[in-house]
Amino acid sequence: MESITTSIPTILPSPAASLKAWARVGFASIGFVYLVLGVLATMAALGVRGSDTPNQQEVFQTIQHMPLGQVLLWLVAGGLLGYVAWRLAQALLDTERQGAAAKGLAFRGFYVFSGLLYAMLAFYAAKIAWYGRLPREDDASRSALRSxxxxxxxxxxxxxxGLVVLSAGAIQVYRAWSGKFDxxxxxxxxxYAQRRLVYRMGQVGYSARGVVLLIMGYFCFMAAQHANVNEIRDTEGCFQALEAMSPDVLGIVALGLVIYGVYMFIQARFPILRGL
Known part of the structure; x- marks a missing residue:
């Protein structure tokens, strides 16, 4: 009996190992969401969907209509929470060793901000999975911003x-072209050839994601300047702005998001998780 009880701690995974596994599921969940979003936006750029650009709600609707869609939504929601836990570990445990100086605290604050955004996304996915359908749009986020x-x-x-979102977009573009993401x-x-391919995929993916965040941040900042919450744009509004420039511009960014989704799958399979 004693030998059995003493062996249990070696069988159970450590908290760090559990967090690593959960974070990897989070990377895969993000990759899946961006893959669906990028494919829908690419279809809009090609005219397959007419002029309808996708929004966050439609991404989850598309997942819901897949085989085992409800199960996939719960897995996505749970995986996104794993990503949130990893971001909070980066911020609170300082796993990236950013330190407590102003620059380090800024990076750790960004980790918290990123985690909160994906926590909201996880809540939305879980809400759809719970109801088994898309809940009635109550425009709660816009009402909150109006308040x-x-x-x-x-x-x-x-x-x-708006400035925080703009900064997040700029950081994504900087990471893309400085190679920090590598x-x-x-x-x-x-x-060597595969490493170069993965590197280029990361550059393209982070750049596309950065462009979307920069557009979101710009519209949010302008909404504040004009005191008009209706000027705020979600993902769909960003795609519409890109499409207004040219369907080709929308197509390039959309393909970049598809590539970003694939890159996140690669990161989920071969991650480097420091400090855990």
């Missing part, structure tokens, strides 16, 4: 949100 504008410093707060995927399983 922010009614605050004494509402315009300043909304402008700050430290998140293992190189040893790949040949």
């Amino acid at each position: 922010v504008l009614h605050h004494e410093y509402g315009q300043e707060l909304l402008a700050l949100v 430290t998140d995927v293992q190189h040893s399983p790949f040949s």
Whole structure:
């Protein structure tokens, strides 16, 4: 009996190992969401969907209509929470060793901001999975932003949100072209040619994601300047802005998001998770 009880701790995974596994599921969930989003946006650019650009709600609707769609939605929601847990570990445990100086705290604050965004996405996916259908659109997010504008410093707060999103977009583009992202995927399983391909995929994917965030941040900032919450644009509004430039521009960014989704699958399979 004693030998059995003493062997249990070695059988059960450690908290760090569990978090690593959960984070990997999170990377795969993000990859799946971006893959679906990119495919729908590519179809819009090609005219397959007419002029309808996809939004967040339609991405989950598409997943819901897949075989075992409800199960997939729950897996996506759970996986996104794994990504949130990893981001919070980066921020609170300082696994990236950013430190407590101003620059380090800024990066750790960004990890928290990123985690909160994906927590909201996980909640939305779980809500659809729970009801088994798309809940009636109540425009709660826009109502919340409208209440922010009614605050004494509402315009300043909304402008700050816009600047944070703009900064997040700029960071994505910077990571893409500085190669900073390349430290998140293992190189040893790949040949030189494969490493170069994965690197280029990361550059394209992060750039496309950065462009979408920059557009979102711009519209949010302008909404604060004009005190008009209706100027805020979600993913669909960003795609519409790109399509107004040219369907080719929309197509390039959409394909970039598809590539980003595939890149996240690669990161899920061969991650580098520091400090865990």
